[in-house]
Amino acid sequence: MRSATRTELHRETIALFASGVLWAVPPLFFVKGGINEILVIWSVLSSLAAAAALVLTVAPLGTMLFIAVLGAALSAMAFNLGLTMLASANIVFTMMLAGMAFLSGKRFIDSMVSDQALTEKKEVVSLLLREFEDTGADWLWQTDAARCLTHVSPRFASALGVELAELEGKQLLRILAGESWEAGNFASGLRELAEKLKRRESFADLILPVKIAGATRWWELSASPRFDDRGAFLGFRGVGSDVTAQRDSADKINRLARYDTLTGLPNRMMINETLARAMQHAEQWRSQCGFMMIDLDRFKAVNDTLGHPIGDRLLSRVAERLRQLMTENELCGRLGGDEFAVVLLDVRDQSRVDALAHAVIEALTRPYEVDQHTLYIGASVGSAIGPRDGRTAEMLIRSADLALYRSKDAGGGKHNCYEPQLHANAEERRTLEIALRSALEKGEFHLVYQPVVSADDSAIEGFETLLRWTHPEMGVIPPYKFITVAEDARLIAPIGEWVLRTACEEAVNWPSTVRVAVNVSAEQLSDPNFVTAVISALSHSGLPPHRLELEVTESVFLREGTGAIAILDQILGLGVRLALDDFGTGYSSLGYLRKTQFSTIKIDRSFVQGAAKKSAESLAIIRAVVAMADSLGMTTTAEGAETEEEFEMIRELGCTKVQGYLFGKPMVAEEARKLMVRAQQRRAAA
Known part of the structure; x- marks a missing residue:
């Protein structure tokens, strides 16, 4: 069916109007009044109007004009003949036919519009389907x-x-x-x-x-x-x-989300998911699973000395060795940095965990060849068994982490299993850390001083400064407990600065021949502002630099890349003296003496006690240290002299100075001053 154009509709409307005019001529001009003639004309024209209303819906306007013209002609004919009732009825009939024509035309047009819209939709759908199929x-x-x-x-x-x-x-x-x-x-x-x-x-x-x-x-x-x-x-x-x-x-994105890009091992997310499934399986079947944390020893030194690219390649080698140790029962992954982890899906007994841990330590301790560098690192391992050591994956990880911390604290290269006491220790450390953060502000610290005397005449040559902490609720807390906590919590710098400043302010009141010694930790020497703190303490107190002696341990040199040696050289440039404490208890101690210029070597009390028991090894070590110190122009201080016999032995071995309970326990500043006054009085009386 074709749609009519606007011109065609106009032409059809005019044609219908003209047709209506032609049909209107007979009733207006040829009817003379005969009843039969009137009925015939009225019947014919009414039928034409009714037929037009029913049939000619395609042009509603023309149809309405055609009906209106015929109706007007018939009504005029009736009025002319005096048939008023017929004229009125014809007018009503004409209006009804016109309304019918209008409604029929409207319905026809609406139907045509709907059909056309539907046709257009079908064409659009067909077009889209063809385009969809093609492109x-x-x-x-x-x-x-x-x-x-x-x-x-x-x-x-x-x-x-x-x-x-x-x-x-x-x-x-x-x-x-x-x-x-x-x-x-x-x-x-x-x-x-x-x-x-x-x-x-x-x-x-x-x-x-x-x-x-x-x-x-x-x-x-x-x-x-x-x-x-x-x-x-x-x-x-x-x-x-x-x-x-x-x-x-999507698979690639999923892999990137669950695997470490450097080593190719599962990352923290996948490790956690695997451990959670292993814990669920263990709970369901009343079995056990395990979790092992691995931390590399001395890896930071590689990064600091050779750079991160070498460190990254070393981590890849570590991952290869770990991967070779794993079976279908274990999943090894990298947590981040130099930390790795192993999920043991099924643990029948502790021996498998111990065996794997020692295999890991042994494998990772072997030397590595990376870019023509021979590298030596180690590994510390902590493990936990679930659900015995933790009912959830998070708790089991925490337990293994505590066990790892114990291995690191013991010097590394060891494996420790979780024990309930570790949690108690961790809680104690947390409590100490919270208390430490406000201890300095609350004035809970104080210093005590232990005398160091000459081995020749027992004259006081100096005092070693020792830090003490008295908490209002926990009481006296020994240094071996809170010093390591202060170092881990990065609180040792402000505490050490306060110790240094307070000791210098006290020592300036002593005789000019008496020195004050202050212990310095490796953490303090890794702080580039430490030299400024020393200068500030000396300048504010007025203490001459040569009367201050800083004591360091061999642990300072174990932290390569921290810049500790450069800081020690700057301190020596100020005129401050340096002492190497606990000599002989670390590794390669003789090599450390070449790294900087020490004025004093302190021989650890364990060697003094061993010599007092006639230990040949201890006696030989003390003699060797004294001879070496004399050749290098250094003095030696023997720690731990408690009896006259030990003092005489120390003198015979050639030590320069002595420190121990025989000459005084650690004392407060007022008692130290009284001790020096009494010593001066004895010397004057002599």
Whole structure:
């Protein structure tokens, strides 16, 4: 059906109007008054008007004009003949016919508009479908009630790599199953599709693998069932697309989210997920799982001295060695930095954990060859068994971390299992740390001084400054407990600065021949502002630099890359003296004497006690240290003299100075001043 143009409608309207005018001529000019003649004319023209109202709906305006002209002619005829009632009735009849013509025309026009809109929609849908098939990445597919393909889309056939004729009438499931159809080894996605088709249910975004030319592709299908007007099932119609690229991209993103990019090992997220599943399995089957934390020893020195690229390559080598130790029962991953972890899915007994831990330590301690560098590191291990040492993954990780901390605290290269006491120790450390943060402000610290005397005449040559802490609730807390906590919590710098300043302010009141010694930790020497703190303490107190002696231990030199040696050289440049404390208790002690210019070597009390018991080894060590110090122009201080016999032995061995309870326990500043006054009085009396 063709739609009329505007010109054609106008022409039709004029034609109807003209036709109405022609038909109006007879009643106006040729009727003389005969009743038969009037009835014939009225019947004919009324029938024409009624027929026009019913038939000529295509041009409603022309039809209404045609009816109006005929009605006006008939009414005029009746009025001229004196038939008023007939004229009035004709007017009403004409209006009814005109209204009928208007409604019929309106319905016709509405129907035409609806048909045209529907036609346009069908054309648009057809156009879109053609464009979809030609250029889209997806394809259409349709089956009949027997699940066989009908009206196969060219793109569907192209995606399968076959001709259209090969697909028409073939079962959809068989086509998608490929070679696995005969074996019956279907993928889960294909089984789900079969269930949906069987139950005649709509489905969307169903993903399943499809074997095409020997390669596995991933398809995404969506479809809805089709029914006829009587509700009979006709089949399915849907859309499909190849999502292999998107799936590969998602797999890659998932791998990046769960694997460490440097080592290729599982990262913290995957370790946590695996441990959570292992804990759930252990709870369900009343078995045990394990978690092991590994921290590399001396790795920071590699980064600081050789740079991070070498450190990264070293971490890759560490990962390779760890991977070789793992079985199907273990998952090894990297937590970050130089920390690794192992999840043991099933732990029958503690011996497996111990064996694996020692194997890890042994493997990681062997030397590494990285870019022509021979590198030596080690490993410390802490382990925990779940659910015994933790009911959740987070608690088990915390327990293993506490065990690792114990291994590191013991010097590294060791494996420790979690014990309940470790949690109590950690809680104690946490409590101490909280109290330490306000102890300095509250004035809870005070200093005590232990005398150091000459081995020749027992004259006081100096005092070693010792820090004490008295908490209002916990009482006196020994230094071995809170010093390490202060170092770990980065509180040692302000505390050490207060000790240095207070000791200098006290020592300036002593005789000019008496020195004050202050212990300095490795953490303080890693602070670039430490030299400024020393200068500030000397300048504010007025103490001459040569009367201040800083005591350091060998642990300072174990932290390569911290700049400690450079800071010690700056301190020597100020005129401050340096003493090496606890000499002989560390590693390669003789090598440390070449790193900086010490004025004093302090021999540890363990050697003094050993010599007092006539230990040949202790006696030989003391003699060797004294001889070496004399040759280097250094003095020696023997610690731990408690009896006259020990003092005499120390003198015979050639030590320069002596320190111990024999000459005074650590005392407050007032008692130290009284001790010096009494010593001066004895010397004056002599």
